[in-house]
Amino acid sequence: MLSVRNLEVVYHDVILVLRGVSLEVPAGEIVALLGANGAGKTTLLRAISGLLDVHGGEVTKGAVELDGRPIHELAPARVVRLGVRQVMEGRRIFAELTVEENLRLGAHTSPSRLGESLDRVYGLFPVIKDRRTRTAGYLSGGEQQMLAVGRALMSQPRLLLLDEPSLGLAPRLVEQIRDIILEINRQGTTVLLVEQNAAMALAIAGHGYVLETGKIVMDRPARELLADEDIREFYLGLGAEGAARSFRDVKHYRRRKRWLS
Numbered sequence: 001m002l003s004v005r006n007l008e009v010v011y012h013d014v015i016l017v018l019r020g021v022s023l024e025v026p027a028g029e030i031v032a033l034l035g036a037n038g039a040g041k042t043t044l045l046r047a048i049s050g051l052l053d054v055h056g057g058e059v060t061k062g063a064v065e066l067d068g069r070p071i072h073e074l075a076p077a078r079v080v081r082l083g084v085r086q087v088m089e090g091r092r093i094f095a096e097l098t099v100e101e102n103l104r105l106g107a108h109t110s111p112s113r114l115g116e117s118l119d120r121v122y123g124l125f126p127v128i129k130d131r132r133t134r135t136a137g138y139l140s141g142g143e144q145q146m147l148a149v150g151r152a153l154m155s156q157p158r159l160l161l162l163d164e165p166s167l168g169l170a171p172r173l174v175e176q177i178r179d180i181i182l183e184i185n186r187q188g189t190t191v192l193l194v195e196q197n198a199a200m201a202l203a204i205a206g207h208g209y210v211l212e213t214g215k216i217v218m219d220r221p222a223r224e225l226l227a228d229e230d231i232r233e234f235y236l237g238l239g240a241e242g243a244a245r246s247f248r249d250v251k252h253y254r255r256r257k258r259w260l261s
Helices: 041-049 076-081 099-106 111-124 126-130 141-153 171-186 198-204 222-227 229-234 247-251 256-260
Strands: 002-011 015-025 030-034 057-066 084-087 159-163 190-195 207-212 215-221
Touching: 002 041, 015 030, 015 041, 015 057, 015 207, 015 215, 030 171, 030 198, 030 222, 041 057, 041 076, 041 084, 041 159, 041 190, 076 084, 084 141, 099 111, 099 141, 111 126, 111 141, 111 171, 126 141, 141 159, 141 171, 171 190, 171 198, 190 198, 198 222, 207 222, 215 222, 222 229
Parallel strands: 030 190, 030 207, 084 159, 159 190
Antiparallel strands: 002 015, 002 057, 207 215
């Protein structure tokens, strides 16, 4: 479905952020993309959704293809009409509007299916249905995240790009978001999940990639990444025997040279 081939992205003609990134997201799958802050995860999503221009970035090499069709030079509105939607980090809801007004804005590319889309979103997020007339800015952090995901679903996307959906949420809410992602996928939507919460992402994904300093350094089935000693140390804070490691131990990245060699 989605293919990223040898992608290079530069900001302001100076800063090279992505350096030959390649990955595949098959139709109907959940694919996880892991990486620390500054690794280039959000830049990759912007390249897919057409939002690089807004931030002074451009693709200088490689391609992003959807079903074999290049999309990296298309305007964001065209990308949305092809069935790709992004839920940005930080939720980005319209705080002054009501919950339902936010959702209706998400259906601007498919107004004829508004009722069907609302039913789907309210079925996935009963708490959002209960608060549909409430001003969105007064929702809790978890409810705002649900609203952001629900708004993206209003256009009936084929591919959903999720940027750190668990960021800042309590463990109980992270579990809810995890279950919702699984249900969205079961309903037929392909998901590219960008996360620092490796345990959550790899538990539900079929395949995973690790992005470090603009390059893919690991590419394996999710269950293999979850069992990998490096992943367990760097992203789960666990040592070889499963014991919790201190931040001081983890941050030194003793095996990083092997990753990046």
